[in-house]
Amino acid sequence: MQKSEYQDCRQKKPRFIPWLALVLALALLPIIGIIKGNFLSHVLVMILLNASMAQAWNIIGGYAGQISFGHSVFFGIGAYGAAYAVTTLKITPYPGMIVGALIACVVALIIGYPTFRLKGHYFAIATFAIVEVFNRLFMIWDTVGGAIGLDYPILKDGWRNFTWSRTKVGYYYGALILFVLIFSIVRTMEHAKFGYYLKAIREGQETAESLGVNSRRYKLLAMALSAAMAAFCGAFFAQYNYRVDPSMVLSLDMSMKFVLITILGGIGTLWGPLLGAAILIPLQEYTRAYLARLGPGIDLIIFGIIIILMMEFQPRGLMGILENLRKPSHALVKRSNTNSVQNNRLKGHLGGKQ
Amino acid sequence: MSLFFQILLDGLWSGLLYALISSGLSLIWGVLDVINFAHGEFLMVGMYVSFFLGFLFKMDPLISWVASGAFLFILGVLTYKLVIKRTLKMAMAPLLASFGLSMVLKNIAMNRFTPNFRILSGTIMEGKVISLGSVIIPVPNLVTAIFSLVILGILYWMLTKTRFGWAVQATAMDPEAAQLMGINTEHIFVLVFGLGGACVGIAGGLLPSYLATHPDVGTLFGLIAFIVVALGGFGSIPGALVAAILVGLIESFAGFYIAPVFKYIAVFGVYLVVILIRPKGIKGW
Numbered sequence: 001m002q003k004s005e006y007q008d009c010r011q012k013k014p015r016f017i018p019w020l021a022l023v024l025a026l027a028l029l030p031i032i033g034i035i036k037g038n039f040l041s042h043v044l045v046m047i048l049l050n051a052s053m054a055q056a057w058n059i060i061g062g063y064a065g066q067i068s069f070g071h072s073v074f075f076g077i078g079a080y081g082a083a084y085a086v087t088t089l090k091i092t093p094y095p096g097m098i099v100g101a102l103i104a105c106v107v108a109l110i111i112g113y114p115t116f117r118l119k120g121h122y123f124a125i126a127t128f129a130i131v132e133v134f135n136r137l138f139m140i141w142d143t144v145g146g147a148i149g150l151d152y153p154i155l156k157d158g159w160r161n162f163t164w165s166r167t168k169v170g171y172y173y174g175a176l177i178l179f180v181l182i183f184s185i186v187r188t189m190e191h192a193k194f195g196y197y198l199k200a201i202r203e204g205q206e207t208a209e210s211l212g213v214n215s216r217r218y219k220l221l222a223m224a225l226s227a228a229m230a231a232f233c234g235a236f237f238a239q240y241n242y243r244v245d246p247s248m249v250l251s252l253d254m255s256m257k258f259v260l261i262t263i264l265g266g267i268g269t270l271w272g273p274l275l276g277a278a279i280l281i282p283l284q285e286y287t288r289a290y291l292a293r294l295g296p297g298i299d300l301i302i303f304g305i306i307i308i309l310m311m312e313f314q315p316r317g318l319m320g321i322l323e324n325l326r327k328p329s330h331a332l333v334k335r336s337n338t339n340s341v342q343n344n345r346l347k348g349h350l351g352g353k354q
Numbered sequence: 355m356s357l358f359f360q361i362l363l364d365g366l367w368s369g370l371l372y373a374l375i376s377s378g379l380s381l382i383w384g385v386l387d388v389i390n391f392a393h394g395e396f397l398m399v400g401m402y403v404s405f406f407l408g409f410l411f412k413m414d415p416l417i418s419w420v421a422s423g424a425f426l427f428i429l430g431v432l433t434y435k436l437v438i439k440r441t442l443k444m445a446m447a448p449l450l451a452s453f454g455l456s457m458v459l460k461n462i463a464m465n466r467f468t469p470n471f472r473i474l475s476g477t478i479m480e481g482k483v484i485s486l487g488s489v490i491i492p493v494p495n496l497v498t499a500i501f502s503l504v505i506l507g508i509l510y511w512m513l514t515k516t517r518f519g520w521a522v523q524a525t526a527m528d529p530e531a532a533q534l535m536g537i538n539t540e541h542i543f544v545l546v547f548g549l550g551g552a553c554v555g556i557a558g559g560l561l562p563s564y565l566a567t568h569p570d571v572g573t574l575f576g577l578i579a580f581i582v583v584a585l586g587g588f589g590s591i592p593g594a595l596v597a598a599i600l601v602g603l604i605e606s607f608a609g610f611y612i613a614p615v616f617k618y619i620a621v622f623g624v625y626l627v628v629i630l631i632r633p634k635g636i637k638g639w
Contacts, residue, residue, distance in 0.1 A: 067446050114630045120445060121389050125584040126629055129622040132577060136619045252577075256453060263450060296469075297461030304461070307454030311447045312440040 019187065023180055030169045039289070041168040047281045048175035049236060050261050052182045054273030056229035057258035059186060062268035063195060064222045065202030070111065070127035071230050071258040073134045074104040076250035078231025079238035080138070083150040086161070086239075088143075093162050097235040101228040108227030112220050131255055138246040149245025150238075162239045171240050178236055182229050183270070190270055198222055202268075230258070264310050266319025275318045280306070356488040361606050367495035369602020373595045374502035374557045375575055376582040377509055378430075378550030384589015385526045385546045388438060388448040392456035394576020396551055399459060400426050400558020401567040402467065408474045408562060416478055416497070419559030423552045430551020431544055438547065456576075463569035471566040479563050494564040501560060505553060510591050522546060526589060574618075581625045587635030597636060601625075 029044070053075070060066050081100020082093040089096075115126050139147045155161040157170070164170035189195040200208040201215045209215050238244045248254070265276020280303070288299040314320045379393045390396075403422040407413040413421075437455055441447040482493035513519035524532040525542045533539050565571070582601055586593030601621050608620030629635070 118629065118633050121383070121387075121449075122584055122629065122633060122635075124389070124446075124449065125580045126626060128577060129581060129625050133619055133622045133626070136615065136622075140613075140615045252573075260450065260453075295465040297464040300457050300461040301465070304454040304457030307457070308437055308451045311451035311454070312437070315441070315444050315447045 023176075026176055026179075027173075030172055038168060039285075041172055043282050043285045045168055045171050045175045045240065046285065047277045048172070048179045049233060049240070050257070050281050051274040051277035052175070052178045052236075053230065053233045053258050054261040054265060054276055055182045055186055056226050056233060058262050058268065058273055059189070059198075059226040059229070060219075060222045061226075061259065062262060062272070063186075063189070063198040063202065064219055065198075065268075066116065066219060066223070067124060067259070068127045068223075069124055069252070069255045069259060070130045071226070072131055072250050072252070072254035073111070074108060074227040074230035075234035075237070075254060075258075076134065076138065076244075076246070077104045077107060078234030079244045079249045080144055080150070080234075081231065082162075082235035083152070083238045083244045084144060086152060086155070087150045092160055093235065093239055097232060100235055101231040104227040104231035105224040108223045109220055112223040113216075116216060116219050127255075128252060131250065131252055135246050135250040138250055145245070147246060149243055149248070152242045174236060174239070178232060181232070183274070185225070185229070187270060194218065194221070199268075260307060262317075263315075264307065264317050266317035266322075269319045272317055272319045275322075279318060359489050361610050362603070363489065363491060365603035365606030366599065367492075367499050367602070368605060369599035370499035370502040371495070371557065371561075372575075372578055372582050372601055373506060373598035374498070375554055376579040376586070376594045376598055377506055377591060378553035379579045380583045380586065380589055380591060380594040381509070381546055381553070382550040383583055385522055386438070386442070386448075386543060387445075388442070389452070389580065390433070390438075390547075390550070391449055391452040391576070392433065392459060393550075393554060393579055394572030394574070395456040395459040396426055396429065396554045396572070397558045397561075397575050398463060398567075398569065398572035399429060400555040401561050401565075401571060402463060403555075404559040405472055405474055405562045405567045408477065409472075412476075414478050415474070415560050415563040419501075419556050422559035423555040426551035426555025426558065427548040428551075429555075431548040433551070434544055434547035439543070456572075460569050460572070467569065469569055471568045473566045474562045477563045492564070494560075498557070498560050501556065505556060506591060506595055509549075509553070513591065518545075578621070581622065585625050585628060585635050587637035590635075590637040593635060593637030 026048075030041075053071075057068070057071050060068055078097065078100040081096040081098075081103065083096070085091050085096025085099075086093050111127075111130055115123060115130075118126055138144060144150060152163075155163045157164050157166070159170070162174065189198075197208070197213050197218045200211070200213055201218060205215050234249060237249065241248075261276040261280060262273050263276075264280055265274070266272025283306075284299050284303055287302050291298040291302075310317065314324075316323070375393075375397060378396075379390060382388060382390050400422040403425050404415050404418045407418040407421055408415060433452070433455065437451050438448050441451045479494040479497060484491040484493060484496070511519075513522060521532070521537045522542055524535065524537060525539045529539045532542075561567075578601060582594055582598045583589075585601070586595070586597035604621050604624050605617045609617035612620065
């Protein structure tokens with residue numbers, strides 16, 4: 001009994017074959033002709049992009065337990081980096097992406113250093129305020145187009161410009177690279193010392209510190225890593241969307257997207273972000289397309305109701321539902337025990353009562 | 355000099371309006387330790403109630419604030435019963451659930467009432483001003499400010515001087531102990547949520563006499579209310595009043611002396627600086 005409990009808590013080593021199989025399967029989708037219609041490929045690109053965004057947030061929000069509502073700042077910086085390189089400097093977007101990611105890292109450290117002192121709701125509201133400050137600053141910053149934003153010119157298709165106008169297959173592979181990059185990092189991190197430190201900080205900062213974990217340093221590192229990844233997602237979004245403006249990329253709604261997809265998928269889990277994006281994005285895109293005759297905003301009404309219901313019935317998200325399905329009822333005796341373990345884990349994730 | 359006073363008074367009016375809007379949020383945060391993210395949308399709903407009463411039945415906002423206050427009381431109670439109560443187990447879950455609610459409310463308004471700006475004309479206070487020398491005082495703002503002070507006064511009196519208020523304070527400090535003392539904490543939570551809704555409903559009821567109603571009107575007010583409450587400190591009504599006036603003054607002075615686009619940068623910037631010096635707000639404990 002004791003032993004199995006112990007093994008249950010210890011996480012399995014990551015298996016490489018299923019991961020490779022998933023990536024290969026995703027890479028093969030366009031070749032075997034599943035992606036024909038542009039709408040379907042748009043949905044698939046959005047799934048991969050949103051899964052990557054959610055995973056980037058998951059590093060700081062899920063593993064380190066710091067619920068930040070400020071990730072659109074990093075996303076926006078990345079988006080503006082790529083867009084500035086293309087529209088103003090007239091070069092390929094790649095240097096812009098990298099510089100954007102570096103700036104996002106620095107901004108994350110500057111933001112994180114003082115705000116990690118704040119607890120619970122105070123931290124959440126401070127991150128809202130940071131988003132608003134950046135939104136307003138970009139609105140009045142003429143070099144990046146102010147409130148109008150940056151519009152892309154017509155460019156030649158291909159990897160050099162990271163632009164494809166006829167099919168979306170190129171974007172699909174771009175998003176796949178982003179997805180593989182971010183998921184590989186988190187996959188490795190989960191079983192590295194760094195990941196364990198973050199989880200220890202989430203479960204109990206004082207305890208972790210008493211065992212010699214420099215909590216501030218690791219939280220800042222996690223924030224910087226998360227910010228850089230979010231910036232790459234932003235750069236991809238700018239390329240895909242072909243324009244950026246402050247209210248699109250630097251807004252509270254965009255920040256919420258990071259949080260909601262992760263939480264609805266399953267916070268603090270490796271596959272939660274992908275699961276969340278894979279189910280919610282098609283739902284949103286298809287309700288938008290097919291229920292449009294009911295007037296504007298129907299898709300967002302449905303999305304809002306889903307958020308409310310999920311928070312009420314399964315705050316651990318889709319991964320929680322899956323876990324419940326997988327655990328057969330013969331564990332009835334142990335149920336109260338495991339539930340308390342799960343609930344404790346969740347308290348760590350969602351901040352706990354301050 | 356009169357210009358200075360004009361800016362000062364303008365800041366004061368917006369500050370007192372923010373105080374009225376934030377009082378409900380502050381109450382809810384203080385007692386339940388929950389951020390109601392749909393607070394701005396509650397304001398929007400209140401404004402629509404008042405607007406349609408004025409538009410369809412020619413009821414003046416000076417009267418229809420009662421109706422929108424009552425309506426929002428009911429909406430607050432329903433929100434607690436249907437959304438907040440079921441998510442209280444986890445600290446961040448109510449915030450996200452109420453974000454979902456804000457999406458629902460905003461988009462229902464968008465869907466039913468179109469995104470158009472709606473202005474109520476022919477109200478009693480419309481365009482009326484009081485001139486004191488060269489300083490102009492718009493009557494609607496003045497009336498809202500007076501309402502704000504009166505309602506905050508009533509709230510403060512209720513919380514500190516009545517048995518109900520003591521029960522609320524006890525519940526805020528320790529719900530379990532309060533329950534052991536025979537306080538029905540469930541009733542307190544329901545009433546607090548209802549009162550929080552009613553406060554913002556009254557603000558929403560008065561606003562259509564000088565502000566256009568549209569589905570997005572609550573977003574900025576909601577954000578400012580978060581800032582005010584966090585700046586004032588955990589559930590402190592006097593703290594919220596001080597913070598709200600501070601925010602209003604910063605807004606109007608930064609808007610005039612720096613540039614209009616800077617006013618919210620200044621507000622949020624000052625908030626960030628203060629919160630870093632006093633992590634729990636001006637009056638936090």
